[in-house]
Amino acid sequence: MLQENLEDVELKIQSACDRAGRKRSEVTLIAVSKTKPVEMLEEIYDCGQRDFGENKVQEMVDKYEVLPSDIRWHLIGHLQRNKVKYVVDKACLIHSVDSMRLAKAISDEAVKKQCQVSVLIEVNVAAEESKFGVSPEEVIPFIEAIADYPNLRIEGLMTIAPYVECPEDNRAVFRGLRQLGVDINEKNINNVNVHILSMGMTNDYEIAIEEGATMVRVGTGIFGVRNYGTSH
Ligand SMILES: *Cc1c(COP(=O)(O)O)cnc(C)c1O
Numbered sequence: 001m002l003q004e005n006l007e008d009v010e011l012k013i014q015s016a017c018d019r020a021g022r023k024r025s026e027v028t029l030i031a032v033s034k035t036k037p038v039e040m041l042e043e044i045y046d047c048g049q050r051d052f053g054e055n056k057v058q059e060m061v062d063k064y065e066v067l068p069s070d071i072r073w074h075l076i077g078h079l080q081r082n083k084v085k086y087v088v089d090k091a092c093l094i095h096s097v098d099s100m101r102l103a104k105a106i107s108d109e110a111v112k113k114q115c116q117v118s119v120l121i122e123v124n125v126a127a128e129e130s131k132f133g134v135s136p137e138e139v140i141p142f143i144e145a146i147a148d149y150p151n152l153r154i155e156g157l158m159t160i161a162p163y164v165e166c167p168e169d170n171r172a173v174f175r176g177l178r179q180l181g182v183d184i185n186e187k188n189i190n191n192v193n194v195h196i197l198s199m200g201m202t203n204d205y206e207i208a209i210e211e212g213a214t215m216v217r218v219g220t221g222i223f224g225v226r227n228y229g230t231s232h
Pocket of ligand 1: 032034055076077160201202203217218219220221
């Protein structure tokens with residue numbers, strides 16, 4: 001059953017790539033497995049899925065311990081500084097850096113553990129009060145301020161678009177994030193090259209791909225609705 005869901009998502013990703021004249025290999029599908037039991041993750045692991053997204057540190061670490069080591073774990077939820085030490089050497093990418101203090105904490109821990117940590121800057125493109133993320137106007141000065149932090153690799157941007165009935169309504173949000181990436185790259189900030197755009201969820205990932213997403217985060221579309229917890 002999960003295999004069918006995955007195949008369905010895969011077909012939609014492929015058509016969105018076709019519509020946009022993009023290659024399928026430009027887009028990474030992250031299976032967002034938060035609140036879902038390990039057995040469900042194993043089911044799609046067996047179909048070949050390797051990128052998984054979790055929004056809570058403890059849950060990511062618990063699953064990391066018991067699942068195969070070739071899984072790439074993406075931390076997509078808000079990260080508290082006191083939990084940084086549990087994830088820097090386990091997550092392949094932290095999608096949610098939104099403050100200098102957090103960036104500093106990640107850098108310090110990476111130096112301590114002698115590893116490089118790849119991160120995305122979370123941007124609140126739609127300027128929703130309820131959301132984490134740096135505002136679009138602040139992104140460039142923010143990145144300039146943290147670009148030299150040791151062992152921290154800024155690889156791109158992430159956004160959580162608003163929940164909308166009609167996914168088309170989020171096109172401007174995705175376009176905005178992409179343009180921001182172009183603007184940042186034009187600044188030629190040392191050590192910074194925006195080449196990852198993490199945007200699009202179950203409701204709107206096809207639009208996000210049309211607008212340049214290189215990572216889409218799909219939970220419900222693969223695992224079904226979540227019974228408990230909130231979507232973020
Ligand atoms: C839960 C979550 C998703 C997946 O949401 P779905 O609508 O179930 O696809 C994507 N990104 C983030 C940051 C999330 O917390």
